Amino acid sequence: MVETRRQAVVLLATLVLLLVLPALATAVGMPYLLTLGSQVVIYAIAAASLDLLIGYAGLPSFGHAGFFGLGAYVVGILAFHAADQSRFLGLVGGATQAWIVWPAAIGVCALAALATGALSLRTAGVSFIMITLAFAQMLYFLFVALKIYGGTDGLGFDSRNTLPGIDPSSDTEFYYICVMALVLVLGVFRFLVRSRFGMVLEGLRQNERRMAAIGLASYRVRLVAFTIAGAGAGLAGALDANLLRYVSPDALHWTMSGDLLVMVVLGGVGSLYGAFYGAVAFVGLQSLLSQWTEHWMIVLGPILVGVVLLARRGLWGVLAGASDGGADGGGGAR
Amino acid sequence: MSALLEARGLIKRFGGLVASAGLSLDIAEGEVHALIGPNGAGKTTAIGQLAGEMRPDAGSIRFAGQEITRLPVQRRTRLGLTRSFQVTSIFPHFTAVENVMTVLLVRSGRVFRFFAAARRETTLREEARAMLARVGLEARGDVVAEDLAHGEQRLLELAMALATGARLLLLDEPMAGLGPLESQAMTRTLGGLKGRVTMLLVEHDMQAVFALADRVSVLVSGKVIASGEPAAIRADPLVREAYLGEDS
Numbered sequence: 001m002v003e004t005r006r007q008a009v010v011l012l013a014t015l016v017l018l019l020v021l022p023a024l025a026t027a028v029g030m031p032y033l034l035t036l037g038s039q040v041v042i043y044a045i046a047a048a049s050l051d052l053l054i055g056y057a058g059l060p061s062f063g064h065a066g067f068f069g070l071g072a073y074v075v076g077i078l079a080f081h082a083a084d085q086s087r088f089l090g091l092v093g094g095a096t097q098a099w100i101v102w103p104a105a106i107g108v109c110a111l112a113a114l115a116t117g118a119l120s121l122r123t124a125g126v127s128f129i130m131i132t133l134a135f136a137q138m139l140y141f142l143f144v145a146l147k148i149y150g151g152t153d154g155l156g157f158d159s160r161n162t163l164p165g166i167d168p169s170s171d172t173e174f175y176y177i178c179v180m181a182l183v184l185v186l187g188v189f190r191f192l193v194r195s196r197f198g199m200v201l202e203g204l205r206q207n208e209r210r211m212a213a214i215g216l217a218s219y220r221v222r223l224v225a226f227t228i229a230g231a232g233a234g235l236a237g238a239l240d241a242n243l244l245r246y247v248s249p250d251a252l253h254w255t256m257s258g259d260l261l262v263m264v265v266l267g268g269v270g271s272l273y274g275a276f277y278g279a280v281a282f283v284g285l286q287s288l289l290s291q292w293t294e295h296w297m298i299v300l301g302p303i304l305v306g307v308v309l310l311a312r313r314g315l316w317g318v319l320a321g322a323s324d325g326g327a328d329g330g331g332g333a334r
Numbered sequence: 335m336s337a338l339l340e341a342r343g344l345i346k347r348f349g350g351l352v353a354s355a356g357l358s359l360d361i362a363e364g365e366v367h368a369l370i371g372p373n374g375a376g377k378t379t380a381i382g383q384l385a386g387e388m389r390p391d392a393g394s395i396r397f398a399g400q401e402i403t404r405l406p407v408q409r410r411t412r413l414g415l416t417r418s419f420q421v422t423s424i425f426p427h428f429t430a431v432e433n434v435m436t437v438l439l440v441r442s443g444r445v446f447r448f449f450a451a452a453r454r455e456t457t458l459r460e461e462a463r464a465m466l467a468r469v470g471l472e473a474r475g476d477v478v479a480e481d482l483a484h485g486e487q488r489l490l491e492l493a494m495a496l497a498t499g500a501r502l503l504l505l506d507e508p509m510a511g512l513g514p515l516e517s518q519a520m521t522r523t524l525g526g527l528k529g530r531v532t533m534l535l536v537e538h539d540m541q542a543v544f545a546l547a548d549r550v551s552v553l554v555s556g557k558v559i560a561s562g563e564p565a566a567i568r569a570d571p572l573v574r575e576a577y578l579g580e581d582s
Contacts, residue, residue, distance in 0.1 A: 196439050196447040196455075203436045206425040213385070213423070214498050215411035216440045224446065 007320040011273060018179050022172045034171050035243070040276075040283045041178040042239045045185050047263040047275035049232025054261075055270025056193055057225040058205030059121075062129045064260050066116070066136030067109040067230040069143070069252030071237025074105035076247035077149060079157035098161035105238035106231045113230020117223050133254055140252040154248025161242055168242075178239055182276070185232055189272055192228070201225055262300070266307055268314025277315040336399070338363040338502055338532050339384070339415070344393035346379050346556075353379035354390065355556035361502065366528055368535045368543045368564075371553030372576070377536045380553065381506050384534070385417040386410045398501065412441075414501035418508060422487045426480035430471060430490050433479050434462035437497040462497070469493045469523050485516030489523060502532045509539040521545055544568070552576065 018041070025033035046068050053059045078101050081087060082094025095101050120131040149155045160168035167173055192198050204211050204218050211218055241247040250256065259282065267278025285303065289296035311318050337360040346354040353376040361367045371377055382388040384395060386407040395403045397415050405413075425433050435458050439445065452458070466472050469489040474482060479490060488508060495503050508524065509517045521542045524533065528546065537543050543550065544564050551561040554576045560567060567573055 191449045191451075194451045194453065195449055196445055196452040198448075199432070199436055199452040200440060200445050203425050203428065206427055207423060209419075210423045210425065210494075211440070212407045213411065213417060213419075214437045214440050214494065215408040216445070217408055221445060 004321065007273075010320045014276070015183070022175060031171075034175055036283060036287060038171070038175045038178050038243050039240075040279045041175070041182045042236050042243060043260070043263060043279040043283060044276040045178075045182050045239070046233045046236035047260050047267065047279050048182075048186060048189060048272065049229040049236070050260050051264045051267070051269065051272065051275045052189055052192070052225065052232070053229045054264055055272075056198065056205065057201050057222055057229075059222060059226065060129050061132040061226075061229075062254070062257050062261070063116075063132035063134070063136030064229070064233055065252055065254065065256035066132075066139045067113055067233035068237040068240070068256060068260070069136075069247070069249070070112055070139060071105040071109050071234030072241035072247040072251045073143060073149070073155075073237075074108050074234070075101055075161065075238045075241035076155040076157060078104065079161075080149065080155055083157065096159070096161055098163045101161045102235065102238050106234045109234025109237070110227050110231040113227045114223065117226035117230070121219060121222050121226060133257070136252060136257060137254060140249050140254070143249045143252060150248070152249060154246055154250070156246045158245070160245060161238075174242065178243070181235060181239060185235065186273065186276075189232075193272060197221070197224070262304060265304065266315055268311075268316035271314060271316040273320075274314050274316030277319065281315060337361055338398060339534075340396045341380075341384065342394050342396075344380070344383055344390045344395070346376075346383060346388060346390050352556055354383065354393075357393070357553070357557060359551060359558060359561075361532060361534055362549075363501075364529055364532055365548040366524070366533045366535055366546050368537060368547035368550045369553055370537065370540075370543060370550060375553040376556040377553055378506065379556075381417060381504050381534075381536055385415070385504055387417075411498055411500075414499060415504070416495045416498045416500040416502070417504035417506060418491050418495050419506055422484070422491060424479045424487055424490055424494070427478065429476050429478050430466060430482065430486075430493075431459060431462045431475040433490055434465045434493050434497050435459060437494045438462055438465075441498055465493045465497045466490075468496060468527070470519070483516075485512050485519060488512060488516070488520060492520075492523065492527075496527070496531065500531060502534065505533055505535045505537070507537055508535070509537055509542055517542060 021037045022034055025031055046064065050061065050064045053061050077088060078095045080094065082096045087093050116135040120128055120135065123131055143149065144152050160174060162168050163177070166177070200216060200221055204216070204221060208218060237251060240251065263278035263282045264275055265278070266281045267274030267276065285300055286296060289299050307314060339361040341357060341359040344354045344357040345352070357376070357380055369377055369380065379388065383390045386405055390403065394401065397410070397413060400413065402410055402413065425436060428436065432453065435452070438458055438461055439452060463472060463475055466475050469492050471486060471489050471493060474486055479487065482490060492508070508520055512520060517539060524546055535543065535546060547564055549562060550564050550567040551558045552567060552573050559576060560570050560573050
């Protein structure tokens with residue numbers, strides 16, 4: 001899927017807009033736009049990793065918040081132990097340096113995805129949806145029960161993870177870190193979906209029986225995809241905990257998985273970059289509509305139905321126009 | 335003569351229905367072996383067991399001297415035993431070349447490569463084009479598979495089966511749904527492959543069967559009732575009664 005010229009223009013314009021957002025927010029006197037921007041970028045990372053599963057691997061996971069929340073809790077728990085000089089399970093000390101904490105969050109989530117994926121990928125269809133949901137809910141109730149980490153109240157901490165040369169308390173600098181992470185993740189995913197691995201994954205989604213007939217052990221391929229997606233959500237979760245300096249079981253709740261799904265669908269299933277525009281639309285609508293009514297989902301619902309019915313390729317399809325057909329690995333092209 | 339594939343006493347039951355009732359079959363290396371029989375004789379069940387999609391309740395299957403009765407589909411494919419489908423089974427959103435490339439890269443075993451763009455691998459692409467040329471599709475390589483004509487899709491399937499490196503192709507009704515001209519093209523293509531790859535041909539089109547087959551086995555009620563050269567089979571009174579008389 002070589003991007004068309006229009007797609008390249010849209011992506012470039014988006015990147016420029018992302019880079020000038022802090023200046024823009026200051027200029028118009030709405031500094032909270034920066035926080036909103038960080039939130040969008042973080043959700044975009046999580047949604048893109050979910051799109052890798054749904055749009056490319058054909059695995060409709062309904063438990064992606066499990067990895068998002070777990071990544072956030074790794075940050076929270078390590079910060080908690082660093083603050084009171086104690087040890088997690090009496091083994092691991094706390095940490096606040098980003099270069100330790102973030103890879104730890106990614107690693108823990110990758111492992112969790114490997115373990116839960118190993119079991120859930122033995123099922124397919126509705127059973128797969130249900131089992132991924134069940135795993136995420138198990139995590140949710142685990143953290144609700146863990147009173148030491150705040151239970152339902154969640155876990156707050158004083159400062160963001162530190163990076164050499166970066167002021168963690170600066171919202172602008174943190175925002176740029178999030179943007180860098182998004183560009184990095186999308187870049188990696190872009191290579192991934194065009195690689196041999198991506199081609200096989202896409203073929204598996206199109207015709208699983210055929211793949212078995214030509215000799216592919218599909219289970220391992222899907223497990224690797226599931227693990228990568230879990231790691232991506234873990235990074236997003238770690239950033240989210242840093243943005244808010246707070247983590248609660250809500251990050252693990254099934255409604256969060258639902259929100260991520262909505263972003264993927266709004267942006268365009270199987271469009272890779274669409275996840276970002278889906279996150280923009282979701283966070284944008286949420287902050288606009290929730291000023292007007294707390295039942296803002298009432299408005300989001302019809303919009304979602306409209307997008308599904310009218311623009312099946314999602315916002316990315318609307319913005320960037322037709323992709324180059326079925327060869328692009330996109331799920332929307334049918 | 336030792337057979338490339340030997341099936342012995344295959345039994346497969348679905349509830350009260352016995353789809354394979356002690357089916358035995360020998361396929362010699364290099365031959366085109368046709369398996370014919372009336373509807374419901376158990377042809378598809380037979381192919382399913384040989385390909386590994388179904389497990390026989392009893393009996394054994396040997397391929398190239400190796401016991402494969404319990405091996406899953408993908409292991410058999412790697413040994414060189416591949417099936418095509420009665421219903422066209424391709425990757426609809428990939429181009430014809432990409433369909434074959436996918437087969438080739440799975441066959442290479444190097445699936446876990448995450449960075450280099452697969453579609454730009456020229457050796458893979460050239461090899462895929464060569465496979466397409468063998469079935470006469472070289473000019474249609476860049477067409478998205480779902481936009482190919484039905485007959486072309488069947489040829490693409492054949493190219494994909496060849497790309498697995500098959501020594502034995504299990505062809506499940508390759509002429510199904512093809513018009514007369516397309517059938518002839520398919521017969522020509524299969525004829526062109528004859529000798530280079532062993533084929534088990536399950537087919538209703540008797541013209542194609544008698545044009546292609548070196549040997550014919552007749553399946554009735556889950557059992558092979560006769561096996562021999564086409565002329566002998568055509569003359570066999572038992573076969574005429576059981577099958578040929580009512581079909582052709």
